[in-house]
Amino acid sequence: MSKGFRIWGLVPAWALMLLTLILPIFIVAGVSVGERGAYGGFEWSFDLTAYRQILFTLGWTDELEFDPKYLIIIARTLGYAAGATAISLLLALPVAYWISLQSARDKALLIYLVTLPFWVSMIVRVYAWLIILGNDGMAETVYRFFGGSDVPGFLFTPGAMLVGMVYSYIPLMILPVYAAVEKLDPALIEASHDLYGSRWTALRRVIIPLASPGLVGGSILVFVPCLGTVLEPMLLGGGRQLMMGTLIQNQFGGARDWPFGAAIAMVLLVLVVLVLILNARRATRQLEVQA
Amino acid sequence: MQKRLSAIEIIGVSKQFGDFTALHQVDFRILQNEFFTLLGPSGCGKTTLLRMIAGFESPSRGTILLNGKDISDSPAHKRRVNTVFQNYALFPHMTLSQNIAFGLENLGWERGKIRARVGEMLEMVHMSQFAARKPDQLSGGQRQRIALARALAPGPEVLLLDEPLSALDLKLRQSMRDELRRLQRETGITFVFVTHDQEEALDMSDRIAVMGNGHVQQIGAPDEIYEAPQNRFVADFIGETNFLDGEVVSVEGGHATIRTALGIDITAAQSGVQGPGPAVLSIRPEKIGLDARAEGETRSGRIVSRNYMGGFTHYTVEAGGVSLRVSQRNAQSRQGRLDVGDEVRLGFAAENARVLGQ
Numbered sequence: 022m023s024k025g026f027r028i029w030g031l032v033p034a035w036a037l038m039l040l041t042l043i044l045p046i047f048i049v050a051g052v053s054v055g056e057r058g059a060y061g062g063f064e065w066s067f068d069l070t071a072y073r074q075i076l077f078t079l080g081w082t083d084e085l086e087f088d089p090k091y092l093i094i095i096a097r098t099l100g101y102a103a104g105a106t107a108i109s110l111l112l113a114l115p116v117a118y119w120i121s122l123q124s125a126r127d128k129a130l131l132i133y134l135v136t137l138p139f140w141v142s143m144i145v146r147v148y149a150w151l152i153i154l155g156n157d158g159m160a161e162t163v164y165r166f167f168g169g170s171d172v173p174g175f176l177f178t179p180g181a182m183l184v185g186m187v188y189s190y191i192p193l194m195i196l197p198v199y200a201a202v203e204k205l206d207p208a209l210i211e212a213s214h215d216l217y218g219s220r221w222t223a224l225r226r227v228i229i230p231l232a233s234p235g236l237v238g239g240s241i242l243v244f245v246p247c248l249g250t251v252l253e254p255m256l257l258g259g260g261r262q263l264m265m266g267t268l269i270q271n272q273f274g275g276a277r278d279w280p281f282g283a284a285i286a287m288v289l290l291v292l293v294v295l296v297l298i299l300n301a302r303r304a305t306r307q308l309e310v311q312a
Numbered sequence: 313m314q315k316r317l318s319a320i321e322i323i324g325v326s327k328q329f330g331d332f333t334a335l336h337q338v339d340f341r342i343l344q345n346e347f348f349t350l351l352g353p354s355g356c357g358k359t360t361l362l363r364m365i366a367g368f369e370s371p372s373r374g375t376i377l378l379n380g381k382d383i384s385d386s387p388a389h390k391r392r393v394n395t396v397f398q399n400y401a402l403f404p405h406m407t408l409s410q411n412i413a414f415g416l417e418n419l420g421w422e423r424g425k426i427r428a429r430v431g432e433m434l435e436m437v438h439m440s441q442f443a444a445r446k447p448d449q450l451s452g453g454q455r456q457r458i459a460l461a462r463a464l465a466p467g468p469e470v471l472l473l474d475e476p477l478s479a480l481d482l483k484l485r486q487s488m489r490d491e492l493r494r495l496q497r498e499t500g501i502t503f504v505f506v507t508h509d510q511e512e513a514l515d516m517s518d519r520i521a522v523m524g525n526g527h528v529q530q531i532g533a534p535d536e537i538y539e540a541p542q543n544r545f546v547a548d549f550i551g552e553t554n555f556l557d558g559e560v561v562s563v564e565g566g567h568a569t570i571r572t573a574l575g576i577d578i579t580a581a582q583s584g585v586q587g588p589g590p591a592v593l594s595i596r597p598e599k600i601g602l603d604a605r606a607e608g609e610t611r612s613g614r615i616v617s618r619n620y621m622g623g624f625t626h627y628t629v630e631a632g633g634v635s636l637r638v639s640q641r642n643a644q645s646r647q648g649r650l651d652v653g654d655e656v657r658l659g660f661a662a663e664n665a666r667v668l669g670q
C-alpha cells in the first residue's frame with residue numbers, strides 16, 4: 022500500500038467514525054454538563070449538577086444527602102449483565118463444542134441457525150417471550166402439564182428478564198466460542214483421555230484454557246450490550262426493576278431531564294471502556310507470557 | 313520362542329464405517345515386553361486398530377483383551393494404555409513438565425512422586441534442561457521425545473505409537489529408531505508401533521503384523537516375513553521380488569513343484585497352494601546368481617539393463633521370454649563385470665524361492 026493511500030484512502034473510514042461515534046459521544050458529554058431546559062431539552066453550560074444527582078439528592082434545606090438509589094440501579098445492571106453473560110457462557114460452550122463435532126455441511130447449517138434470530142427484529146423476539154411466559158402462555162401450560170397447580174406467574178420476574186437477555190445475546194457468545202473450539206485439535210482431547218483424564222478433566226484443563234480467547238471475547242460481546250439493554254427489563258421485567266438503559270430512556274422521555282440522562286449514559290460508557298481496557302491488559306499480558 | 317503371556321489379544325475384531333469395512337475379522341496376540349509392529353500400506357486399517365486398542369474407537373464386532381481382561385467396553389481414560397500421537401498432540405498451553413505430569417495427576421499420584429517421576433522422564437529422553445519450555449519452543453525431534461516421556465511416565469501396560477517417526481527428517485529418524493528400541497528395552501513395556509515404512513519395521517521389531525486390505529496378512533519375525541512370505545501381498549509389499557506365473561504340477565507337504573516360463577521344474581516351499589493348478593513363484597532379486605554365482609539348475613539369459621548402485625548392481629535379465637530383476641553384490645575387483653547385451657547363466661537355490669497360491 023502506498024503512503025498516499027494509507028492517509029487519504031482511510032479518510033472515508035475516519036469520517037464515518039467521526040460522524041457516528043466520536044461526535045455523538047462529545048454531544049452526550051456536552052449535554053451531561055448542560056442545564057435542564059424549562060420545558061425539556063437543555064441549554065449549554067458547564068454544570069455538574071447531573072453528576073452530583075447520581076450520588077446525592079437535595080434535602081429540604083438545600084443540603085446534600087447521600088442517596089444510593091442510582092448506585093443500586095448501576096449495581097443491579099452490572100449484576101444482571103454478569104448473570105446473563107454467565108448463563109450464556111454455560112449454555113454456549115456445550116452448544117459450540119457440539120457444533121464443532123458435526124460434519125462440515127451440518128456445521129455451516131447449524132451456525133446459520135444460530136444467527137437466524139438476528140434476522141427478526143429485536144422487539145418481535147422479546148414480544149415472543151412475552152407471549153410464551155405470559156398468562157396461559159406456553160410456559161404456564163407446560164408447568165400445569167407437569168402437575169403444577171398454582172402457577173407462580175413467570176412474567177415480570179428477574180428470571181423472565183434473564184431469559185430474555187440470554188436469548189437476545191447468546192448468538193454473540195456462541196459464534197466466538199465456536200470459532201475457538203473449532204480450531205482445537207481433536208487429538209489434544211484424545212490425548213487428555215489417553216492420559217487418564219475424564220471428560221470433565223478434558224473440559225477443565227484442555228478445552229477451556231485453549232478456547233479462552235473465544236470465551237472472553239464472547240463474554241464481552243454479551244456483557245456490553247446487556248449493560249445498556251432496554252427492551253427486556255421493560256417488557257419482560259415489567260419495568261419493576263429499573264436498569265440503566267431504562268433509566269436513561271426515561272430521562273430523555275417522560276422525565277425530561279436530558280443532562281441527567283446523558284450523565285448516566287456517560288457512566289455506562291465509562292463502565293464499558295473499563296471492561297475493554299481490562300480485557301486488553303489481560304490479552305497483552307498473555308502475549309507477553311507466550312513470548 | 314519361550315512361552316510368554318499376551319499383553320493384548322485381538323479376537324475376531326471387525327470395524328465398519330458405514331458401509332465400508334476397514335477391518336475384517338482380525339485375530340492375533342501381542343506378547344508382553346514385545347516390540348510389535350503393524351505394517352501395511354496407507355488405508356489398510358493400522359490406525360483404526362491402534363485407536364481401538366487405545367479406546368478412541370470401538371470395534372463393530374469382536375473383543376480386545378489387555379493382559380487377559382476384556383477392555384472392549386472400558387473408556388479410553390480407564391485403560392492402562394498410552395499413545396504417542398502422530399503429531400505428538402502435546403498440550404500447547406502447558407510446559408513440558410506439566411505435559412508429562414498430566415497423566416500422573418489424573419491417576420492421583422502425590423505431588424512429590426509426580427515431581428520425581430517428571431524429572432526421571434525428562435532425564436531419560438535427555439530433555440532436562442528444557443523442563444520449563446512450552447512445546448512450540450521445541451524442534452520436531454524434541455517434541456517427539458517429550459511425547460514419549462509423557463506417554464511412558466504413567467508406566468502403561470502397553471505403549472501405542474502411530475507413525476511417530478514420519479514427521480522427522482531422515483537422519484533424525486534413524487537415530488530415533490535406536491532411541492525407541494533402547495527405551496523399549498529399558499522400560500520393558502510392550503510397544504505397538506504403526507508404520508508404513510518396511511525398513512523401519514524390519515529394523516526395529518521383534519514381530520511384525522503385515523496388514524493389507526483390512527486383513528492381517530502375516531505375522532512373524534522380520535526375517536520370517538522377508539524370507540518366507542505367506543502370500544503374494546506380503547512378498548510384494550516387503551522388499552522387492554520377481555513373480556513368475558506357472559502351473560503347479562505336484563504338491564507334497566510344505567513343498568510344491570511348479571513349472572514356469574523359465575522351463576525348469578522347481579520344487580520349493582509353498583503356502584496357499586491347494587493342489588495342481590495356477591500359482592506363482594516368488595524369488596527375490598538378490599537370491600538369483602549370475603554366471604559363477606548361479607546356483608541350482610541354471611539357464612541362459614541376456615542382460616537388458618544395468619544400474620550400478622555402489623555396493624550392488626541391479627540388472628534386468630531376459631530369460632525364456634520373462635524378464636527378471638537380479639541384484640548382485642559388487643566384487644572387490646572390477647573383474648567379471650557384466651554389460652548390457654552380455655549373455656549370462658542365471659540360477660538360484662530352490663530353498664530361496666517360494667511357491668504362492670493365487
Ligand SMILES: Nc1ncnc2c1ncn2[C@@H]1O[C@H](COP(=O)(O)OP(=O)(O)OP(=O)(O)O)[C@@H](O)[C@H]1O
Nearest residue numbers: 329332334352353354355356357358359360361508
Ligand atoms: N472415521 C472414519 N470414517 C470413515 N472411514 C474411516 C474413518 N476412519 C478411517 N476410515 C477408513 O478406514 C480405512 C483405514 O483407515 P486407517 O486410518 O486405519 O488407515 P491406516 O492404515 O492408518 O493408513 P495410513 O497409513 O494412511 O495412516 C481407510 O480406508 C479410511 O478411509
Ligand SMILES: [Mg+2]
Nearest residue numbers: 358359360474
Ligand atoms: Mg494411519
